[in-house]
Amino acid sequence: MKLRQWQSQCVDAALARYQTQSHFMCLATPGAGKTIMAAELAARLIAMGKIDFVLCFSPSSEVNDSIRSTFSKRLNKRFDGLMGAIGSVYTYQFLPSLTEAFWQLLRTHKVFVIMDEVHHLKGSLLTNANAWGEEVLLNIQYNAAYTLALSGTPWRSDKAPIVLSRFTEPDNTIHCDFSYGLKQAIEDNVCRQPNIVLIDNNKIKLETDQETETFASIAELLLDLRYSYQALINHHQIMHYMLNQSVKKLAEIRQSNQNAGGLVVAASIKHAKQLLQILVSDLKQSACIVTSNLKHPSRIIDDFRQSNTQWIVSVGMISEGTDIPRLQVCCHLSRIKTEMHYRQVLGRILRVNSDEAQQAWLFTLAETSLTEFAYRIDQDLPEQSVFIDHTGSQDLDLELPQSKSSKTIQADDGNELHVDLSGFSLPHTKGHASASYKSAIDEENTYNLALLGSYKEQIVRMFDNYLLSS
Template sequence: MLRKWQIECIDLVEKKFAEGRKEFLCVATPGAGKTVFSAVASQRLINKKKVEFVLCLTPSIAVMRGVQDKYEEILQKPLDGKFGSIGLCMTYQSFQYAYQNLAERLSGVKVLLVLDEIHHCAGINEIKASAWARPLLYLIEKVKPYVLSLSGTPFRSDMQPITTLKYDGSLVKPDYIYGLQEATRDDVCRSPVIYLIDNTKWRLTQRGEVISEHNCLSSLLEQEQIAYQRILEDRQFMTHMLSNAEERLKEGRRLRLDQGGLVVASSINHARQITQILYTLTNEQPTLVTSDDPDCHSKLIKFKNGTSKWLVSVGMVSEGTDIPRLQVCCYLSRIRTELHFRQVLGRILRVRNNETESVAELIIPAHFELLMFAKRLSEEIPESADLIKYCKFDITKPETNDLVNDSKKQISLELDTLYEKGNELQVNPVNPAEDFISARKHKMADTNVGVYGLYIEEVMRYCQ
């Protein structure tokens, strides 16, 4: 059964294309059901003889398989490009090596080009287009297809214009928008609850002497030459974050036994460390999916259809992956862009059948950039500021597991010559002061950062 927004948008697609338009942009919040919408829209256009072939492009193999399965279920025909199929589903990466041949074969055919998560493609002309965008522009020029672009986050971290999109100055001009405010109101998406974890006393020491103290993580990172990655990879800090997430999931599974959790890691090695900690905390082996594992896709499917607790990944579950039983997420990635933040949140927003008034719980370190993204997200949901409830309290309850640190126990991080610039780690930069304007200069030998205060949890609860 189609949702109200999907029906409205499909009708609008038919109307615009009937009027002679060739391009349509649908912006719908992650988890709202863009794949079903686009598949049914394709079916309508095929039935009305407006389209003879559907070419659907996705950002990854994992997303492609889910999209292809859904399209074939709705269209009742294969989408593998073989004899008897109604179209072809492939990744933008694969399309780079097939676009000229496809353009030649599809010449004169009524084609619908579906561009899933189009924000991955930058540039509106061939000269400035990215590697994924250039083949698109070529095919659009040669084949003249109908173009249906989809995105839940129609912006890029590099501020480049997105391929096929129309702009009014620097603002995107969608043909249809379905935001998170509407999605939570309609019970299409869960209401997000974001937990920011911090500590009341971060202390930087050198050879046993206190150099500085900070009352929050943001102050530490802004004023000291400390790579964020080092904090994320500290075992005791990870354990506290993961035990917090485990408590949320345990509570949720009292209501629904198959509720699942996702941990987003910074690297494959980081993901393996997280898996070990989760196993110690839960006595249950988490599902680890990484790009270097040939069985990663089958593991994703098994987790999706199973009842196990935790799924750990680096980037394979950050966008477009449909696992509705995921409802808790612990974000331990070093990537700090608004696009990635919202896409990860989207993984736990999807509702299941007969699910109403449920929440999606995201646990994050209290990094100032992540806090900024969370606040921007909050502005899109409520109609007034009083609808956001803030609750700040100390986490002081005793932990029984010996892996979980006491709230006053020190966390020591040995600092080396790593400095941070944006989302990249650099070794021995020529001038670290250029990376951190406000950074204080310290000799790095024998320097530690420790947590000596109470853990603080700030809750951002989004109410309809």
């Protein structure tokens, strides 16, 4: 298979490094094609007589399927772990189940071990390792002929060390033997240019029985510990607005690329079903849903990959490593707000294909962390960015008086909103909410909130030197 320039350079760098050490760490931006590079490196090591077998580990069965297909094609041999196969691929969850007889293979043969999305493996020592990292330290670290660690986001949200990694002093940043960043990937036409839309509201009113408070932004609202981000992403009219904006953008892209698709990242299975209902019933979109409780989620993802369906709604099933190049729009409504997850989600819409319209659009609420992540991606890329403030025409009234009963509220635009608040009463004074109390409220997604202002969109565009009208 034909390699991209960075893939060829990385293979050469790894082969050179393997002359003096057995471990190689590659950082490549999500969507750049790490699996193809790894398969080529394995093929070269086999041709040189350096290894007998290849073992791969990844975070999910969906990624496993992609690895199995790519390696089998490049090595021209079975990659299913059965008799006569050149290797196999397993999920990290399967690591603790592997027996001593399996690990004996690494002691009696020259085995090349590849760890995809290696940030899932925690620990520099057995004392600080997670279960998966412990297996690597015990059975792979000193027994594999060579190891290759791959990641597009080489850090952990808990700040813990990644297995087999080296860190620079004094700032403890991870040392990578080869790095291929987003800026270079965009310049090489390996990844699409990301456009990040931060959706806000400029007049948010909170009503209790005793007082009314007004906030000028979502970020300001969430400084009040009585109210959570999860409540916002579960509110019907907020979901509807964000989905509608995403649908408009996908429709625009599909005018020149009829096969373009969109991804909605949901917070829970219940949330995903609500989002699917809005897409299909209200916005008249073709859509499917994939969650962990379905019998064949991998089949659903593959069917969507090959189809012309407009949207797929996912709960944790389409994130790191899942390859669906026709995805070009993402509506981020997940409760997870870590930078690693954010960048992995963004990576789902950055993979280029042969279509004409190579655009990538990510829609999120302008919550503080998500806004910082957008700016941080921008700062990683030194080109001038363009920030466009766009105020939409839709006024939204979600006024919910605080009480312990079910209320129907008439919105300014004529829409009625029915919310059941039975069983909950929020504190009337600002203060530090206890973790258990806040968690209980989060579980039910019930908050007193009124958004009276127009929606505001800040668009972060990479590498544009001019303003684009909205």
